[in-house]
Amino acid sequence: MRASLPTEEGVVDRDGVEIAYEVxxxxxxxxxxxxxxxxxxxxxxxxxxxxxxxxxxVVVADGRGTGHSGRPAGPAGYTVSQFAEDAFAVMDATKTAASVFVSLSCGALWALEIGDRAPHRVAGSVFIGPAVPLAPQLDERRVQRCDEIISDPQEWEKYNVAYWHREHLGFLGFVVAKMFTEPHSTKPIEDSISWGLDTSPQVLTDSDRALDTVTRLGVGRQAKRARYPILVIQGDHDAVRNPAQAASFAELSRGDLLKLQGSGHAPNVRDPVQVNLAIKEFVDRLAARKTVLA
Amino acid sequence: MRAREPDRSGMVEVDGIGIAYEVFGDGEPTILLLPTWMILHSRFWKLQVPYLSRHFRVVTYDPPGNGKSERPLDPKAHGVYPHLRYTERMLDQVGADAAVLVGLSQGGEFGVSFAAERPDRVLGMVLIGPAVAVLEKGPSERARFIIQNFERTHPPLPPSGVPRGVPDEPGDWTKYNRQYWLGDLEDFAWFFFGQALPEPHSTKQIEDCVGWTVGTAGELLGAEWDAPNGDIAQYREWAARVSCPVLLIHGVDDRIVPIDYAEELARLTRGRLLTIEGAGHIPLARDPVKVNLAIRDFVEVVAA
Amino acid sequence: MRARYPDRDGIVEREGIDLYYEVYENQGLTVVLVPTTTILNSRQWKGQIPYLARRYRVVTFDGRGNGKSGKPDTVDAYRTPELVEDIVAVLDSTGTERAVLVALCHATPWILDIATRASHRVSGLVAIGPHVDHIAAGHAHWARAGARWNETLDRYEGWEMFNRHFWLHDYPTWLEFFFSELIPESHSTKQREDAISWGLGTTGPIRVSELEARAQGVRTPEETIAVCQSVSQPVLVIHGTDDRCQAVEKGRALAELTGGSLIEVEGGGHGLPGREPVKVNLAIDTFVRQVEGAPMRSQTWTRALDRRRKVLYISSPIGLGHARRDLAIAQELRALQPDLVIEWLAQSPVTDVLEHAGERIHPASEWLASESSHIASEATGHELHCFQALRSMDEILLANFMIFQEVVEEGNHDLIIGDEAWDIDHFWHENPELKRGSHVWMTDFVGFIPMPEGGEREAYLTADYNAEMIEHIARFPRIRDRAIFVGNPDDIYPEVFGPDLPKIRDWTEDHFQFSGYITGFTPPTPDQAEEWRAEVGFGEDEKVCVVTVGGSGVGKDLLEKVIEAYPMAKQRLPELRMIVVAGPRIEPGSLPGHEGLEVYGYVDRLYRHLSVCDLAVVQGGLTTTMELTAAGRPFLYFPLRSHFEQNFHVRHRLDQYGAGRYMEYHTTDPDQIAEAIVDGTGKTVRYSPVETDGAARAAAMIAELV
Structure with a gap:
């Protein structure tokens, strides 16, 4: 049972790929x-x-490759541009002229692309643990060799296409544990693994490869160009993304930075009260500004 | 001893009248704490100044007729029209292009008229228990009584029970009277502030106000009564012209200005109304924490 | 005369044509006010410049064909690309890398052009009454007149004056008609006059050239819409609903296409900058501030289980007595909870003691208004009207409460300990929704007692204060998580709170826990006493009388009176040695001297001297008298007149221990003091014992909360 149910559920077709959304x-x-x-x-x-x-x-959508959305084959189906276009399609289908966006991890890339293409549709944007290559990777992840065959991968060597196909659950167990470094995170870990099992190793592979073209320079430029209000939320115990990435992103984009001490990569799951209140305050502040203007 | 001494104080002359002002703090933006009916002087803001001046620049000044300002007996020095000049001159004096105005009771008249006439100099306005004549009927029954009563001669009236904690009768509004003010202004003040501060345990606040009344005199209050003032149509027109954000704070138990006035003012200025249950006419003295926080929240949004 | 003159002006020449510009220097962002076609010049912005220049750097210029700029008359000179390049040239020559561009009417397409082609130079656009072709239907009168632009008519009525031939021979009449339509608001005579005078800055032939150039360069509808949609900067559109030059639908469409915000001015015409300058100025200002954006703000939140236990300790600064007992409690607390972080919100002189002990003083302590200075300022001679002094401290208490509240809003303190922190206890009861953390209230007396000399009024006031406190606690029992009485039930003054109010003792026993007295030090054993006497330099045969008023500035009168008694006492008791300790707030040199009398300013660890003296002469403060009681020394004490706590609460408590000799300052002369000194010195006393575990007991009660 869910705590609340959508008033509207729908699917929008994007060149043959269905994107499922809820309003x-x-x-x-x-x-x-x-x-x-x-x-x-x-x-x-x-x-x-x-x-x-x-x-x-509130509008939410299943990303391509997950949930009730379609699962195109090949990296071309999972580019940043595809995700941005999906968002526009959902906005059009739900008659949403403009919106405050909230993104987690890689979602930051879609949010930035949306802001770049249609700034008038962005009232503001909240980035949680943004996966933006604006600072070096975590040291532990240097061992990653995604496309090699590694016989007995350890730690981040598990970020590996062959391993995903061989040991999908093993990978999920590993990466989800990295997401939730906070003690007593059993329920978020269980939840996330079960959600992870809903997709497939092939989707992971395609959607990872699609991001090969994301560059530090490109994302940096997008961050600098962003003219809408920004809030960045970052846990300092993030073991998936270097927290310095969020800090430098906040600086480039002149956004506000909320540091969560002791939090990992997905504080929206593990510290939901703080994150909810921060989002609420951010949106309220945007709304207040408009009142003053009117 | 004060909790916060001014960083700067001085006198400025407007229309030949010396007006004393004080400046506290150096934050942004400037908050001008307006005078009110000259029965009080600028110390009535004592619970706001220390807090607000830690966050913003705060300016206060004494109305002609009380405090450290001069005491002109000419009615033309009093009332809303000369106050338009006093307010503007004060902003010039402290070098504020624009400020947030905060007013109590009659300070509401000074604020509304100024915000309408000089909109570019007002960032926003907070009015507490505003005594702004924007309504015709109902609540003005007391106003009518006061007008009829003001020049009458009365037999000796019993002293106020407020110093002993005994509430006065509504009939004692007969003390709102020129002769009575000339004879025993202090007793009128006990009565009046007993009405203005009906919350239990308000002894200190009432005492303070009575103490500040000593700074003026019956003759001066009489001159103020004789001063030209705007009528209802004028105040409604001014209020409708206010374009800045407005916050109104009003006690539900205000026995000086009924809350209907604030409600009407909120409609006319498109302002927001914060009502305080159980509060009287001067919540800034009796519920200073709530009022201080509300002012700060408002100023921060306006200045954002 | 102008309201504001430019800080500099100049000419930039572009392909033989001079462009006159003005710069109003300021910090920060630049706002460029672009002139509208040749019909107007930079003075059209006269209502905006003084206001905006106070906030931003402002640049404006005369467009070619008007004002102080060159006035070519060929059609080619007025082609759109030339006019756009003029703006860029002004940006370049004024050193403006990036700006908010503001345009009226037909200047809108020019700034849209720059915003899309050189987007890095534009941070935002304001379009007032925008004239953009194709995006919405225009007024029919333009189409009708435009169709006959080249025709010679017999008569030219109204909009028919929009005609090449008419302009060439009677351009001023067109201006009169045109501006009466464009500024339709009543009482606009000045605005119309201004506009006509600027319109006369050019000529009919120039305007014809401009119009014909414009007609040649019109974009297709698709191109126009594409340009509007590709604007990535913030856009503000301001449009009057009675704009007879550009229909308000155009403004709406522009806002929609660019994703901008729209302000419609009900009943407003086309000349809003002149007719509604306040509204326009405020809107531009608000917009620019949004565009400018605030600098990054950073905030940190720590996960609950990652936090160390944190206590905020507020030690009452009135007198030094609380500092030592609070330190003792803090030490006991740390013994129970070793990882405890204790921050102190306190003020001088308490902070001196705390710093000396290596405690962590919260930086906000610096902002506190001085309570001890207030108390000192309320004293006259050996008199302090303590109740009135507390009442008149309302302003300081509130100021300090507001600081405290900010500290706890930010600080995530688990526990707040207020040792007679009246401000916190009172204002949290008045504003219960503001409470943060657990709260411990500590005091060594309960109840305001009226002084007899205060009469009926003071009896009423004290009862009223007591009643408020009782109601507070009855209504909001959750504000005090622990209330600790520093003492024992017998110490409570045996009176009622006031008429119709409970007995102080009954009520206190119901609402407090009792820690016993907390001295903050352990009195010496008889053996230790010998050692201490030697250490502080008291001779075996000497009878040492220590006179002190503690850390307060109140008490100089008492010192002087005792000093006056010294020669008489010395005469009667030759082995008498008198040591006067003036304390940090009284200058020792300001006291009278006598042969053999010793006067000191500050004495380190004075409690040791007091613990081993043969007699002490002190004020009626609780801390010092209880130290003497605990150490079992004889002493004379002189409560401050009108001080209800010293005269009732302290005296009653000392009576429970059978300690001290009560003396009245005002009715006692030096001779009587001398007699009392002789009588009391070296006297053996039998006081009830004072507990030594008070701090530990209090700490145990507090530790349960953290």
Missing amino acids: YENDGPTVFLLPTWSIFHSRIWKMQVPYLARHFR
């Missing part, structure tokens, strides 16, 4: 909870939806 109707600004890397579907936002939907209109 929680309400007055006030729209908050669009964007997909993340195609390892999880939209249930990753389950701790945000019921609260935010009491205050705002």
